[in-house]
Amino acid sequence: DATPNDLEPFWMPFSANRQFKASPRLLVAAQGMYYTSHDNRRILDGTAGLWCCNAGHGHPKIVEAIQTQAAQLDYAPTFQMGHPKAFELAGRLANTMAGDLNHVFFTNSGSESVDTALKIALAYHRARGEGTRTRLIGREKGYHGVGFGGISVGGLGNNRKQFGGLLTGVDHLPHFHNPEHNAFSRGLPEWGAHLADDLEKLVALHDASTIAAVIVEPMVGSAGVIMPPKGYLERLRTLCTKHGILLIFDEVITGFGRLGAPFAVDFFAVEPDLVTTAKGLNSGAVPMGAVFAQDKIYDAIVNAAPPGAIELFHGYTYSAHPLACAAALAALDVYQGEGLFQRAAELAPYWEDAVHALKGLPHVIDLRNLGLVAGIELAAIDGNPGARGYSAFVRAYEAGLLVRVTGDIIALSPPLIVEKDQIDTMFAILADIIRTLD
Ligand code: PMP
Secondary structure, three states: OOOHHHOOOOOOOOOOOOOOOOOOOOEEEEEEOEEEEOOOOEEEEOOHHHHOOOOOEOOHHHHHHHHHHHHHOOOOOOOOOOOHHHHHHHHHHHHHOOOOOOEEEEEOOHHHHHHHHHHHHHHHHHHOOOOOOOEEEEEOOOOOOOOHHHHHHOOOHHHHOOOOOOOOOEEEEOOOOOHHHHOOOOOOOOOOHHHHHHHHHHHHHHOHHHEEEEEEOOOEOOOOOEOOOOOHHHHHHHHHHHHOOEEEEEOOOOOOOOOOOOOHHHHHOOOOOEEEEOHHHHOOOOOOEEEEEOHHHHHHHHHOOOOOHHHHHOOOOOOOOHHHHHHHHHHHHHHHHOOHHHHHHHHHHHHHHHHHOOOOOOOEEEEEEEOOEEEEEEOOEOOEOOHHHHHHHHHHHHOOEEOEEEOOEEEEOOOOOOOHHHHHHHHHHHHHHHHHOO
């Protein structure tokens, strides 16, 4: 089996003359729950692409919307003008999102959404005469994309170590996963909510008047699918409110039905001040992200600001790109028309049982699930962390199943259209593979 030293799959930046070291994995087509590989095999999509194709691949309504839009209006600048679908989409999104999160800033990716939300947080405090609030707080093991801000608040060592200097004035709350307490928890683990209280230590250290925002993934995705302990997010919300600190949910993965509710905001019934999204927003069809802001924030930085002020810090050439908006409107129609968020909620117990049926297989040291997400943690091979996980990925692909691995953790997050027999197939393939791993 390949070892991490032979890792070839991280091809970016792409280059025409770059050679594949091992057997190539090229995806050439996709429909519904399946990719087609270059050697004409059907690959069951266990990861919705990269946590994004929530409506499955090539949904006819989304395809048609993009084609029609491309023929009608390919591009429109959004400075001092707009196009109707941008406004229609902003309205639809505000209606889909709970609470006061009624305003949308369009971006082109999750990373841009994160950087935008961090800037909005600072601008908000400044607009209210609290310009000393500039410190940002993330979490160990947090992943918030690859923008400068996102890497700074992110808590993954590998993302950070290549940079001598990142944003200053950033702290990280402790990671809440503790295998001693949380291993094999179904859904949300019971242990660990108190770790949110570490925010009090940072407030004592720096003074609340210097802290702008706390950013968290409501469910840790990229670091290996780790669920927040019961009550953790609620406690964080209470403490942020107490100290006038904005709370940002990074819902790039959890948004648009992944947990069996429209957003983690609904799932946890906790309303942050800002929410970052991307991925499922248009089912991965065209790059797009969106930041949701509460009324009070919009009022402070847009309504009460001098004309044009917002354009000084927000606005990408491709913000609210017509193709992305058309795809998003169609995706929302599909989510709603086919009841996909509800469907994810209904499938979640079946999914949970399928995940936890892997207990007892060799190497399996933890199993985690929430909504239609799973993390299967394998014991690392001594002195070769990541090798076992990578072998599982390679073998799954060869057996016709696409999974994502981070280190020795296998992550699953299928399109929300997944059928029960496809869930059975996924876990049967994985069980076979895990049994025979070195
Ligand atoms: N935040 C979270 C929580 C993510 O999972 C990701 C991507 N996996 C990002 C931000 C970055 O999104 P993008 O890759 O679209 O920039």
